[in-house]
Amino acid sequence: xTNCIYRHQTGQGKDLVxxxxxxxxxxxxxxxxxxxxxxxxxxxxxxxxxxxxxxxxPDEYNxxxxxxxxxxxxxxxxxxxxxxxxGLVANQIALNNQVQLAGLINIxxxxxxxxxxxxxxxxxKVLQMFSEQLQEDFAKTLERFLxxxxxxxxxARQDIKALNAAVAQYxxxxxxxxxxxxxxxxxxxLRQQLNTIEIPVLNCFGRLDSLVPAKTQPAITxxxxxxxxxxxxxxxxxxFISHPEDFIKxxxxxxxxxx
Numbered sequence: 361x362t363n364c365i366y367r368h369q370t371g372q373g374k375d376l377v378x379x380x381x382x383x384x385x386x387x388x389x390x391x392x393x394x395x396x397x398x399x400x401x402x403x404x405x406x407x408x409x410x411x412x413x414x415x416x417x418p419d420e421y422n423x424x425x426x427x428x429x430x431x432x433x434x435x436x437x438x439x440x441x442x443x444x445x446x447g448l449v450a451n452q453i454a455l456n457n458q459v460q461l462a463g464l465i466n467i468x469x470x471x472x473x474x475x476x477x478x479x480x481x482x483x484x485k486v487l488q489m490f491s492e493q494l495q496e497d498f499a500k501t502l503e504r505f506l507x508x509x510x511x512x513x514x515x516a517r518q519d520i521k522a523l524n525a526a527v528a529q530y531x532x533x534x535x536x537x538x539x540x541x542x543x544x545x546x547x548x549x550l551r552q553q554l555n556t557i558e559i560p561v562l563n564c565f566g567r568l569d570s571l572v573p574a575k576t577q578p579a580i581t582x583x584x585x586x587x588x589x590x591x592x593x594x595x596x597x598x599x600f601i602s603h604p605e606d607f608i609k610x611x612x613x614x615x616x617x618x619x
Contacts, residue, residue, distance in 0.1 A: 364416035371397030381444030385411025387526035409537020411530040421540025427452040443467040471550035509597040554583040561587040566595030
């Protein structure tokens with residue numbers, strides 16, 4: 361089953377492994393990786409059911425099973441980088457402790473995406489609405505979700521266009537993966553486990569992010585015992601799209617510091 365996971369490798373140097381978010385694929389990293397591959401060996405992975413892994417599905421689409429599928433494709437000593445849903449997968453892999461990681465970078469990700477009375481995040485009903493709409497027209501639903509990810513960014517229109525263009529190069533995601541991915545976002549809560557992650561962690565946030573609100577960002581960073589944070593003041597949910605130069609600088613600073 362693990363052989364059906366698609367991984368692309370380019371460049372030479374320290375290993376950086378990128379995991380994308382919900383509804384998209386590894387194409388989202390193209391812009392920044394053209395720069396990063398000059399100094400590092402870059403691995404981009406399509407999560408099960410997405411991109412060129414669209415036919416690769418576990419018998420049950422949950423966080424543990426998709427993390428187990430991805431683990432064999434991560435080189436020992438790599439820095440694992442996850443965006444949004446990919447951040448949950450990256451953290452679960454770090455918690456599994458089956459792969460020797462040098463560091464972990466979370467991009468606009470949260471150990472608990474859904475809000476409650478003590479935690480700000482996405483309204484549970486919004487995710488349920490997306491689940492229902494997927495059954496009717498998943499192309500339009502994906503388009504709406506990508507638009508939400510760029511909300512607040514000064515370059516929102518360009519960001520949405522860039523995300524759509526990157527995603528369109530790959531096969532459409534499997535509907536079961538879309539539904540399963542939303543359920544992971546709806547029900548996962550890793551907050552109480554994250555203090556067992558001992559490797560260095562960098563949390564990258566956009567101050568204007570509506571999916572991982574600014575008020576929640578300090579609490580997320582406090583969940584880790586060895587963490588740093590960088591906040592992109594004018595970015596939303598995809599700082600690597602809207603502010604690639606600043607994002608690359610932050611990544612390089614962290615990677616070169618821990619190696």
